[in-house]
Amino acid sequence: MVGKMKAVVGVLKDTFSFNDLPLSERIAFAAFLVFVFFFPWIVHTSYPRVVMIRFLLFAMYGLGWNLIGGYGGQVDLGQAKNVGFGAFATALMITWWGVPFWITVPVGITVAVVESFAVAYPMFRLRGHYFAIATLCVALVWQKLFLFWDWTGGARGVELPIKSAPNFTYMQFGTIGYHYFIFALFMAEFLFMNWFRKSKMSYELQAVRDNEDAAASLGINVTWTKVKTYLITAAMGAVGGSFYAVYHLYIDPRCVMQLDLSILIAMTAMVGGAGSIWGPILGAAILIPLDMYLGALLGGMGFYGIDFIIYALIIMVIAAREPRGIWGIIERARRRGYVLRG
Amino acid sequence: MALAAEITASGILMGSIFALVALGLTLIFGVMNVVNFAHGEFLMIGMYSAFLISTFLSIEPLVSLPFVAVVGFLLGIITYYLLIRYLLRGPMIAQLFGTFGLMLFLRYLVMFILGPNPRVLHQGVLIGKSVSLSWFTFDISKLAAAGFSILLFVLVSWMIERTKLGRALRATSIDAEAAGYMGIDTEKMNALAWGIGGATAGIAGGLLANFYYITPTVGMLFIMIAFATVALGGFGSIRGAFIAGLIVGLIMMVAGYYLSQIKLAFVYLAYFLVVVLRPRGLFGW
Amino acid sequence: MFLEVKNLYKEFGGVVANAGVSFGLEKGEIVGLIGPNGAGKTTLFNCIAGYYKPTSGKVFFKDKDITGWPAHRTARSGIGRTFQIIRMMERLTVEENVMVGAFCRINDRERARRDAQEILELVNLEEQANAHPTELPIATQKRIELARALAIEPELLTLDEIAAGLNPLETIQIIDTLRRIHKEKNLTLLLTEHVMQFIMRISERIIVMAAGRKIAEGSPQEVARKEAVIKAYLGEKYAKGK
Numbered sequence: 085m086v087g088k089m090k091a092v093v094g095v096l097k098d099t100f101s102f103n104d105l106p107l108s109e110r111i112a113f114a115a116f117l118v119f120v121f122f123f124p125w126i127v128h129t130s131y132p133r134v135v136m137i138r139f140l141l142f143a144m145y146g147l148g149w150n151l152i153g154g155y156g157g158q159v160d161l162g163q164a165k166n167v168g169f170g171a172f173a174t175a176l177m178i179t180w181w182g183v184p185f186w187i188t189v190p191v192g193i194t195v196a197v198v199e200s201f202a203v204a205y206p207m208f209r210l211r212g213h214y215f216a217i218a219t220l221c222v223a224l225v226w227q228k229l230f231l232f233w234d235w236t237g238g239a240r241g242v243e244l245p246i247k248s249a250p251n252f253t254y255m256q257f258g259t260i261g262y263h264y265f266i267f268a269l270f271m272a273e274f275l276f277m278n279w280f281r282k283s284k285m286s287y288e289l290q291a292v293r294d295n296e297d298a299a300a301s302l303g304i305n306v307t308w309t310k311v312k313t314y315l316i317t318a319a320m321g322a323v324g325g326s327f328y329a330v331y332h333l334y335i336d337p338r339c340v341m342q343l344d345l346s347i348l349i350a351m352t353a354m355v356g357g358a359g360s361i362w363g364p365i366l367g368a369a370i371l372i373p374l375d376m377y378l379g380a381l382l383g384g385m386g387f388y389g390i391d392f393i394i395y396a397l398i399i400m401v402i403a404a405r406e407p408r409g410i411w412g413i414i415e416r417a418r419r420r421g422y423v424l425r426g
Numbered sequence: 427m428a429l430a431a432e433i434t435a436s437g438i439l440m441g442s443i444f445a446l447v448a449l450g451l452t453l454i455f456g457v458m459n460v461v462n463f464a465h466g467e468f469l470m471i472g473m474y475s476a477f478l479i480s481t482f483l484s485i486e487p488l489v490s491l492p493f494v495a496v497v498g499f500l501l502g503i504i505t506y507y508l509l510i511r512y513l514l515r516g517p518m519i520a521q522l523f524g525t526f527g528l529m530l531f532l533r534y535l536v537m538f539i540l541g542p543n544p545r546v547l548h549q550g551v552l553i554g555k556s557v558s559l560s561w562f563t564f565d566i567s568k569l570a571a572a573g574f575s576i577l578l579f580v581l582v583s584w585m586i587e588r589t590k591l592g593r594a595l596r597a598t599s600i601d602a603e604a605a606g607y608m609g610i611d612t613e614k615m616n617a618l619a620w621g622i623g624g625a626t627a628g629i630a631g632g633l634l635a636n637f638y639y640i641t642p643t644v645g646m647l648f649i650m651i652a653f654a655t656v657a658l659g660g661f662g663s664i665r666g667a668f669i670a671g672l673i674v675g676l677i678m679m680v681a682g683y684y685l686s687q688i689k690l691a692f693v694y695l696a697y698f699l700v701v702v703l704r705p706r707g708l709f710g711w
Numbered sequence: 712m713f714l715e716v717k718n719l720y721k722e723f724g725g726v727v728a729n730a731g732v733s734f735g736l737e738k739g740e741i742v743g744l745i746g747p748n749g750a751g752k753t754t755l756f757n758c759i760a761g762y763y764k765p766t767s768g769k770v771f772f773k774d775k776d777i778t779g780w781p782a783h784r785t786a787r788s789g790i791g792r793t794f795q796i797i798r799m800m801e802r803l804t805v806e807e808n809v810m811v812g813a814f815c816r817i818n819d820r821e822r823a824r825r826d827a828q829e830i831l832e833l834v835n836l837e838e839q840a841n842a843h844p845t846e847l848p849i850a851t852q853k854r855i856e857l858a859r860a861l862a863i864e865p866e867l868l869t870l871d872e873i874a875a876g877l878n879p880l881e882t883i884q885i886i887d888t889l890r891r892i893h894k895e896k897n898l899t900l901l902l903t904e905h906v907m908q909f910i911m912r913i914s915e916r917i918i919v920m921a922a923g924r925k926i927a928e929g930s931p932q933e934v935a936r937k938e939a940v941i942k943a944y945l946g947e948k949y950a951k952g953k
Contacts, residue, residue, distance in 0.1 A: 153519075159518075159519050159522055206702040207702070209702060210701055212518050213461040213518070213661075214657070214701050216522055217461070217657070217697065217701075218697070218698055218701055218702070220650075221650075221653075221654075221694035221695070221697050222694070222698060224650065224691070225691045225695055225698075228687070228688045228690055228694075229688065229691060231687070231688075232685075232687050232688045232691075282820060283820075284814045284823075287807060287810060287814055288811065290800065290802060290803055290807075290811075291803070291811040294799070294800035294801055294802055295798045295800055297762065297782070297794065297798055298798040298799070298800060298859070299783075299800075299811070300761075300762075300781070300782035300783045300786065301760065301782060301786055301792050301794070301860065302783075302786060302811050302812045302814075302815055302859065302860075302862070302863055303783050303786035303787040303812075303815035303816075303863055304783055304811070304815075305781075306783065347526065347530075351523070358519070389534035389538050389542075390538055392530050392531075392533075392534035393530075393534045393538060395530060396528070396529075396530035396534065397527070397531060398527075399523055399524070399526065399527030400509060400524055400527035400528060400531065402523075403513055403516065403520040403521070403527060404509060404513055404516070404524055405512065407516045407519060407520035
């Protein structure tokens with residue numbers, strides 16, 4: 085009994101404690117949280133608020149992907165399918181039966197986890213490119229099926245019934261409401277990741293990423309470790325999808341199960357720095373505003389697709405020069421700083 | 427019976443083009459273990475080159491093919507020297523994202539310059555013509571494309587099996603370090619693989635342009651098919667790519683006849699099953 | 712018998728790497744496994760530790776049949792190993808590398824960390840705890856492999872060419888360390904090695920393999936005199952010329 089209490093306290097401590105991080109990181113993160121918290125009160129125009137919501141959503145997607153892709157080193161290019169499962173579970177259950185949002189979320193998670201479990205074992209017989217392309221294929225098969233089927237709304241998509249007043253059952257609000265809603269979800273996933281990165285599983289997962297044979301020699305079940313991680317990533321993607329459904333109030337397989345979404349999710353973590361807790365946040369902070377301001381600005385001037393050209397250049401430069409992303413650059417600079425001082 | 431024959435025949439025709447698209451992909455993978463996500467974009471650029479050259483210079487699309495091949499070759503070489511060289515030093519994940527970035531870059535660059543609207547070639551000896559056999563009719567353009575595909579496979583196979591250059595290429599693919607010690611300029615061999623890969627993709631594009639809509643996003647479709655093809659044939663295997671191309675063509679045509687909206691899903695499913703059940707492909711070892 | 716290998720065969724697509732190898736270890740022994748290149752030593756190690764499934768034959772560990780068990784299961788049952796080619800978790804620090812081993816039997820992070828620190832002291836690596844392994848010299852990385860394998864608290868430790876690539880001084884140091892660990896942790900050691908001096912000095916008993924078979928077994932002195940061993944190492948001529 086006492087032992088159990090102690091374990092719970094330990095988990096809580098790991099979840100909420102940032103003591104192992106350098107002071108500078110803690111201060112920067114605190115400032116970031118304060119900024120995001122008061123953002124709707126600082127900025128009164130609607131577009132920046134929409135950008136902020138999208139940023140938080142993608143930071144959240146990135147946090148989930150970072151588990152399998154960053155800590156696990158398995159390039160998953162199919163996360164959109166899990167977003168889709170979450171989004172469709174929520175959208176369809178609300179439209180068909182008026183089920184409250186909070187009941188649809190676990191259903192979405194269950195669907196994503198069960199499907200991921202079904203494909204995980206054959207998939208993790210593959211490595212490297214083979215695995216990456218397989219994840220891409222599986223996600224595309226689901227997208228084609230969801231487009232083809234009638235019960236999913238097919239290509240027409242699903243429109244959620246709009247409620248007249250702000251509503252906690254169906255989670256419909258104005259922009260400020262959504263801001264705090266996604267901020268809360270983001271924080272939940274972030275705190276989970278803060279616990280995770282210090283957990284035994286995180287060490288085992290990183291061992292698997294760096295060297296599977298060595299990991300196995302230390303008693304780690306390599307396949308099971310990857311599968312577990314893949315399932316958690318799937319669950320996190322589904323939560324984001326559920327949010328997407330009640331936020332946009334319209335979904336179709338082209339917006340929530342699209343390959344581009346899978347790519348953007350993976351890129352968020354990669355550009356920021358895969359395998360670091362800050363990576364996805366940094367990545368989303370760069371890619372999302374870039375997309376929404378530059379893309380909108382240049383798109384408005386008739387330069388269609390230039391945001392993607394810039395994206396693409398960033399990806400190529402990062403892949404060629406610093407595969408560990410922006411966080412990798414920061415860490416390297418910091419280490420060099422130590423060397424200079426030493 | 428007639429229907430089955432028609433489906434089979436058009437499957438084989440389409441399949442030989444898929445094979446040609448897969449040829450460059452498998453060659454590059456064989457030499458340096460890099461999967462080129464931008465390969466479909468090489469093809470797309472081949473299509474546009476054929477379109478632009480034949481439209482603006484008013485020449486026959488078939489005559490533009492050598493130029494298209496040169497464009498593809500240069501594109502491959504430039505890609506190697508500007509990007510791949512650096513990616514090879516990094517981890518696998520960097521290679522994946524690097525070529526992925528290139529894919530997006532080329533696609534949206536073309537879209538930016540030429541706009542998103544589909545183009546079609548109207549003038550040309552092959553276009554809109556067909557031959558009729560007793561049961562069914564072939565598009566001449568598809569027939570010609572299949573012919574060129576076989577020709578290119580023979581040519582590339584010959585080059586790799588019989589010529590000195592091919593031997594150097596194979597040596598690099600087996601053990602780049604050892605090949606380096608033997609005095610082979612492996613850097614040049616890698617670039618050459620990219621050049622040939624680009625050229626074959628370009629030609630495939632030039633042929634496709636005769637009977638397929640030309641859009642900046644066409645690459646995605648073909649790259650996915652090419653992945654399935656290459657996996658089926660065994661990554662790195664040239665002969666495998668050809669046979670696998672035909673198989674994928676048949677799957678597409680048969681599935682397309684019954685369930686045309688989700689015929690692609692069958693191709694993806696085929697990839698998945700193949701890599702899981704036979705990770706080395708049907709013809710890999 | 713502590714570890715017993717019975718008539719073990721391993722083929723790779725027609726190439727026979729182990730052709731009916733049998734031997735046993737008693738608890739607490741230090742046994743060296745020697746043989747020329749391609750004798751099948753590493754294959755044998757991989758069959759014992761679960762990296763390969765033997766084509767036929769059996770492996771018993773503490774009287775349990777562990778034939779064909781996956782690597783993580785043999786590790787959990789008490790067989791630790793190091794690799795011929797060093798395998799570091801390069802993005803983790805030295806301490807974290809060892810912690811991963813400790814997690815094999817400990818769930819609590821801080822206890823795992825304390826354990827790792829103790830083991831690092833045991834192999835004289837406490838100063839490198841926060842470095843990244845790939846920044847360190849080969850000899851140090853070999854010690855990290857050793858520390859990591861020790862962290863799972865194995866009863867049997869199999870060391871695949873732990874002295875390869877070390878200079879004479881480093882070799883002597885690692886012999887010292889191994890002897891100390893052997894005594895303190897009550898371990899059974901199975902080693903392969905090319906460096907004859909090393910294996911002759913540390914082993915109590917030696918098994919000689921050639922072309923996938925066991926060709927001799929005995930104390931280091933006995934083995935060194937056997938004609939079959941000299942033949943395997945130096946060829947027919949030398950054996951007869953003697």
